Amino acid sequence: MSVHGVIKKVEEEKKNDLKMRRLKNFFIKLVFFIILFLLWSILASIEYWSNFLFPQPKEIFITLWQGLRDGTFIFAIYASMKRLIIGYFISLIIGLPLGLCLGRINWLNETIGSLTLGLQALPSICWLPLAVLWFGLNEMAIIFVVIMGSVLAIALSVRDGVTSISPIFLKAARVLGANNLKLYTHVLIPATLPSILTGARLGWTFAWRSLMAAELLYVSTGLGSILMMGRELHDMSMVISTMFVIIGIGLFFDRFLFGKFEHYISIRWGTK
Amino acid sequence: MPKIDLINVNKLYIGKNGIVHALNDINLTIEDGEFLCIVGPSGCGKSTFLNVIAGLYPPDEGQIFVDDMPVKGPGTDRVLMFQEPALFPWLNVLQNVAFGLRMAGLLKEESYERARALLRIVKLSKFENSWIHELSGGMKQRVALARALALDPNILLMDEPFAALDAQTRDMLHEELELLWLETGKTIIFVTHNVREAVRLGSRVILMTARDGKIKKEYKIELPRPRHIEDTELIKIAKIIRDDLREEVLKISEEVI
Incomplete structure (x- = not known):
């Protein structure tokens, strides 16, 4: 066999190895969840707890299916996503530039930066009473809570990213003729991208959690409120199926939106 | 013709053990097209020397002239290269x-074309689409060299650029740098702690003192080129300089004891 052939063969083997490992991991996962599902079914069948507190898994699926068909879930998801996306984008629009400025301008960091750090210690749901008094019982109040939940995390994460840029990048850029504005657009921002990703991801998680907390406390539409409605109606399968929907949405955004962004960064930076 | 003039240049900074006089009343003229090497024990102010010429830090006292113009900040007529390649991972x-060409306002296509020509010089044409983390240490430093040359600076400032490379790669880069210097006649200031490297490359070698930021001695190196790091004459000269350097290094270790 020629050298080239040998190389081909080795490559092939390596690829197969990787495939096998992935397949194996997938099966481990699958088996685990099947066992979990069976365990749940068995526990529900022996009716140690009443069925009303511990329903069969198939009831959850029925409720889920019905909820999707009659539009209860679709409407709730729409209401929640609208608030989340509006609140999150306002947070990004404020948080990203604020973080960049905090990282570069010392007096701003000493003032606004300290304030941000202080406010970050307050769980975002604690803003709800204030928001309701300020804005009344409306969408603005909930969006405000979402913003307060995520904007600070985004700003602080970006700030830390800016301050931890290796000074050698800035030196090299200055030597090569990058001055004020170009230093920001061509060096500082791209160098901060990994931290921007971390901040955006963290901000998203916080926004999502703040939203759910606010919807639980504050009667309206949305996923949080159907979760609460399930409790009021003593409908456990409603409660659990809503929890599944909430998990599903969380995973979807984490995998697809941020997963793509992370992939892009890891190819360039060679992380992972 | 003088290219760079340093007049009574002083630079101090606060280090871990108090104030360090990194450059102490330095007066030096560097001729156009000279290949100047600066050696000295670590922490003697070699890097500071390059940083003030690059315009990254102003001197505390004294003046630096390049082509009779005072240095007021970084300029693309003198590009600094570092021990780390400092390449941007997002590009x-x-x-x-x-x-550098993009920063100077060149259009994308034009700048890429010139960049391609430089990648040919450093023999990395095949890697133009690679990401930085995919390159070896030597390749990274060659890209950094190409990046510095892209602006066609008259002066190349090099701060131990080959210190982290293995011996074979370093030998190759020495050849490439020597050839480049012979062909373009650029003024190069090269800082290193490796005396043989300094004699291998420089047309003049300056030895700095260990603690007080002064020039201890100067050596003209008039060996024929191309040189090789194993040349007997070169090793002899390097030995003389190394003995002088050892005196300086001993001074530090005595202080520590």
Whole structure:
């Protein structure tokens, strides 16, 4: 066999190895969840707890299916996503530039930066009473809570990213003729991208959690409120199926939106 | 013709053990097209020397002239290279080389074309679309060299650029740098702690003192080129300089004891 052939063969083997490992991991996962599902079914069948507190898994699926068909879930998801996306984008629009400025301008960091750090210690749901008094019982109040939940995390994460840029990048850029504005657009921002990703991801998680907390406390539409409605109606399968929907949405955004962004960064930076 | 003039240049900074006089009343003229090497024990102010010429830090006292014009900040007529390649991980190889040209306002296509020509010189044409983390240490430093050359600076300032490379790669880069210097006649200031490297490359070698930021001695190196790091004459000269350097290094260790 020629050298080239040998190389081909080795490559092939390596690829197969990787495939096998992935397949194996997938099966481990699958088996685990099947066992979990069976365990749940068995526990529900022996009716140690009443069925009303511990329903069969198939009831959850029925409720889920019905909820999707009659539009209860679709409407709730729409209401929640609208608030989340509006609140999150306002947070990004404020948080990203604020973080960049905090990282570069010392007096701003000493003032606004300290304030941000202080406010970050307050769980975002604690803003709800204030928001309701300020804005009344409306969408603005909930969006405000979402913003307060995520904007600070985004700003602080970006700030830390800016301050931890290796000074050698800035030196090299200055030597090569990058001055004020170009230093920001061509060096500082791209160098901060990994931290921007971390901040955006963290901000998203916080926004999502703040939203759910606010919807639980504050009667309206949305996923949080159907979760609460399930409790009021003593409908456990409603409660659990809503929890599944909430998990599903969380995973979807984490995998697809941020997963793509992370992939892009890891190819360039060679992380992972 | 003098290219760079340093007049009574002083630079101090606060280090871990108090104030360090990194440059102490330095008066020096560097001729156009000279290949100047600066050696000295670590922490003697070699890097500071390059940083003030690059305009990254102003001197505390004294003045620096390049082509009779006072240095007021960084300028693309003198590009500094570091021990780390300091390449930007968010750009690929070609974009890194073109960075300075883009900053100078060149259009994308034009700057890429010039960057490609430079990648040919450093023999990395095949890697123009690679990401930085995919390159070896020697390749990274060659990209950094191409990036520095892209702006066609008259002066190349090099701060131990080959210190982290293995011996074979370093030998190759010495050849490439020597050839480049012979062909372009650029003024090069090269800082190193490796005396043989200094004699291998420089047309003049300056030895700095260990603690007080002064020039201890100067050596003209008039060996024929191309040189090789194993040449007997070169090793002899390097030995003389190394003995002088050892005196300085001993001074530090005595202080520590």
